[in-house]
Amino acid sequence: MKVFPASGVNKLERMHEADPSWLVSRCLAGDENAIECLVRRHEAGVFKLAFSIVDDEAEAIEITQETFLSALRSLINYREQQSFKAWLYTIAVNHSRSHLRRRRARERLQTTLAAIFRLEVQKQASPEETVVLNEKEAVLWKALSELDDKYRIVMVLRYLHEMQVSEIAEILSIPEGTIHSRLHSARETLRKALAHLNGE
Amino acid sequence: MQITHEEARRLIHFDADQALKMDQKSILRLHLKDCVECRDYANSMANMTSMLSSTMEKKWGQPQHPLPIAVRLPKRNSRITESLLLATRITAVGVMAIALLFSVRHVTGPVEGGPGTLPVSAPPIPTPSIQSTNTEVLLQNCGQILYVVQPEDTIEGISRQFSVSKEEIMAANGLDDDALQVGRELMIASCAVQPTGTFHATGTLYTPFTSPTISTPGG
Numbered sequence: 001m002k003v004f005p006a007s008g009v010n011k012l013e014r015m016h017e018a019d020p021s022w023l024v025s026r027c028l029a030g031d032e033n034a035i036e037c038l039v040r041r042h043e044a045g046v047f048k049l050a051f052s053i054v055d056d057e058a059e060a061i062e063i064t065q066e067t068f069l070s071a072l073r074s075l076i077n078y079r080e081q082q083s084f085k086a087w088l089y090t091i092a093v094n095h096s097r098s099h100l101r102r103r104r105a106r107e108r109l110q111t112t113l114a115a116i117f118r119l120e121v122q123k124q125a126s127p128e129e130t131v132v133l134n135e136k137e138a139v140l141w142k143a144l145s146e147l148d149d150k151y152r153i154v155m156v157l158r159y160l161h162e163m164q165v166s167e168i169a170e171i172l173s174i175p176e177g178t179i180h181s182r183l184h185s186a187r188e189t190l191r192k193a194l195a196h197l198n199g200e
Numbered sequence: 201m202q203i204t205h206e207e208a209r210r211l212i213h214f215d216a217d218q219a220l221k222m223d224q225k226s227i228l229r230l231h232l233k234d235c236v237e238c239r240d241y242a243n244s245m246a247n248m249t250s251m252l253s254s255t256m257e258k259k260w261g262q263p264q265h266p267l268p269i270a271v272r273l274p275k276r277n278s279r280i281t282e283s284l285l286l287a288t289r290i291t292a293v294g295v296m297a298i299a300l301l302f303s304v305r306h307v308t309g310p311v312e313g314g315p316g317t318l319p320v321s322a323p324p325i326p327t328p329s330i331q332s333t334n335t336e337v338l339l340q341n342c343g344q345i346l347y348v349v350q351p352e353d354t355i356e357g358i359s360r361q362f363s364v365s366k367e368e369i370m371a372a373n374g375l376d377d378d379a380l381q382v383g384r385e386l387m388i389a390s391c392a393v394q395p396t397g398t399f400h401a402t403g404t405l406y407t408p409f410t411s412p413t414i415s416t417p418g419g
Binding site for chain 2: 048051052055070073074077087090091094097098101133136137140141144155156158159160164165173179180183184187190191194195
């Protein structure tokens with residue numbers, strides 16, 4: 001990867017803070033420093049978002065790469081009325097979902113083949129599974145993992161990325177009322193899972 | 201103002217989404233003051249969301265640094281480089297034309313009473329379109345197009361635009377139904393565009409994946 005002079009990038013970052021659309025216009029003009037600055041500014045957020053949806057670090061890195069390539073290729077479609085972060089996160093969510101779809105198709109095939117050949121499917125423990133959770137957290141985690149994607153993604157955006165309902169609605173391109181309703185259902189499911197553990 | 205337990209719980213959820221107005225907050229506060237059941241519900245909800253945030257942070261909150269991300273874009277040529285490239289291409293076509301002329305004369309012998317003529321006309325120099333920065337892209341060959349779905353796009357609309365059947369688009373992109381997500385990229389194989397046609401795309405980027413090939417006489 002090309003190394004860019006830090007001073008040039010820092011200057012661009014200062015300019016971006018003053019006028020976010022300026023950096024986008026520099027990228028459109030083909031300024032490589034501006035592209036580097038844009039990627040550096042958002043890569044951690046996009047990675048965290050992808051990681052929280054697909055729960056696989058290697059896949060999340062791949063999604064982050066794909067997200068930036070798609071975003072830079074279609075930067076001309078970006079409208080300044082929209083927040084750049086929301087626009088970028090929309091692309092990241094779509095890439096993450098498509099990875100999840102592919103993974104599930106792969107898993108279905110694997111299960112079918114395993115059933116045919118009577119093989120035992122062994123799931124490798126990923127590094128993130130080494131994180132130690134207490135009993136309550138483990139129950140909560142299981143309940144969250146079992147939620148349908150449409151509920152899980154809004155919960156992740158709300159409680160990990162601390163986004164407002166309006167931002168989530170913008171990213172997922174669905175009405176705010178639907179986000180409220182999905183959050184309500186998901187919270188209720190998770191609360192019941194914890195209450196069940198407490199014997200309530 | 202009196203509200204039911206059900207209404208109070210609905211307000212608790214709206215409060216968790218920071219979507220309560222001042223008057224609704226006051227109504228909820230008054231209800232919670234008198235209702236133990238709803239107060240327990242609000243507490244259990246607050247505990248759950250707090251634990252959820254910390255668990256998520258524990259699992260996903262520590263991304264590795266630096267991320268091994270290297271975004272490589274097609275390099276844009278400066279105006280001088282582009283001029284040099286154009287001059288090189290013109291020279292190359294000229295040299296090929298002269299070489300062809302000599303080889304034809306060598307095979308058939310010189311034509312009496314006049315200079316030798318080119319049996320094949322030189323092909324036009326193709327214009328590279330893969331690095332276009334505007335939305336007008338000249339599609340010169342059959343090939344695959346990357347189409348980014350825009351708001352209000354439908355599969356039918358896209359299939360009409362590219363003269364490709366809806367089923368082909370769905371099969372090529374692994375779509376199970378008609379629902380399209382804004383921002384999604386679709387691969388479209390299209391030959392229907394006239395070689396000289398220009399797309400006037402409003403807010404849509406077309407990126408031809410097949411770069412135009414230079415055909416050489418006799419090659």
